Amino acid sequence: MSHYCAKHRALINTCGIMDSILIILITLFLLCVYFIESSSVFVLKGQDVRLDVQENVKLKELELFKWTFRSENILRCSDTLLVKVSPEYNNRVEFYQGNFSLLLKNLQQNDSGPYTAVVNGDKEKTIIAYQLIVQGIVEPPVLTVDSNSTINATCNVTVTCRGQKTSVTSSCNSSTCSQVGGESRVAETSTVPLLSVYVAGGSIICNHSNQVSWANDTKEIVELCPMKSVSPPAGSMSVCMLKIILVSVGLVIMISAVITVHIRDRFHYG
Structure with missing residues (x-):
């Protein structure tokens, strides 16, 4: 009996581990799908941005293509290329029927969020998804x-x-x-x-x-960090002062020589 209980507990533990692994795998898969299908687009407030459809879309009979923002429809395009824009997006968007791309005009910060291109038919298929982030000009630091x-x-x-x-x-x-x-x-x-x-x-x-x-x-x-000037040591003589003294001494010698020659000539011819 104890042997049976031990096996039963081991089986329960194994099932619990398998459930945990399965949950982790599903979470990782969903994260991968999100990051693969959704790409971030940054836009300056007040500017326009074009959201391109990379895939070659060909609508079958009764299929409907649409661009959505969060859970709201921006526009719908039928298989006959009849386009209907939601009233709140009149004059704010342009639709390119050739490649199903969407131009959003004069974006504001409340326009930030997920934009998705979807084809509805027998089942819904996401063509491409964008995460739009509208930012203003930064303040000067x-x-x-x-x-x-x-x-x-x-x-x-x-x-x-x-x-x-x-x-x-x-x-x-x-x-x-x-x-x-x-x-x-x-x-x-x-x-x-x-x-x-x-x-x-x-x-x-x-x-x-x-x-x-x-x-x-x-x-x-x-x-x-300005360079500090180095003051000469106390009692030392600057170069400028030394030049003044030398010039003064030179002048005194020259004047003395002139006076000496003048006196000598005066006595010589006197």
Whole structure:
């Protein structure tokens, strides 16, 4: 009996493991399908964008092609190429019947979201999907100096780059900057603006950017760590003062010589 129970428990455990593996495989499959079919498109606010259909679409009888935004229809095209645009998208879109591409005009941030091209017939088929992200122009950043020092002729500066409710603090010298604390965001995959600090052309540059725009603030390193003039030691004589003394002595000698010659000639001919 105990042997039977042990086998039964082992079987239950095996089934549980298999169920977990199956769930993981299904999840990975769905993620792969999503990333394969959906591609991100970044657009500047107020601009137009064209969503192309890569596949050669040929509608069969009674089939219907449509572009959707989230769960709403943007337009529908019948197998006879009769196109009907939803009222809320009148004068906001253009449809290219030759390749079924869609032009979206004057995009605003609330136009961000999933756009899908679908063919409806005996069953629904997704042709292509886009994840549209509409972004505005980034605000100009502000670069401030927290501290600076010169050690062994090397300028060391701590700066803070601020922009759009976020900031990055970096330690910089004449050739490079390194972030102080925190982790940098990757601009290629992030939908939020990126702040970065780096050195180029003798300046520290605070750059604020997103996928569609950028702005920066700069400060020259020479102005942050000016070279200090070296004062001569106490009691020493400057080169300029030495020249003045030499010229003065020379003039005295010359005048003395002239007076001596003049007196000698006077006594000689007197």
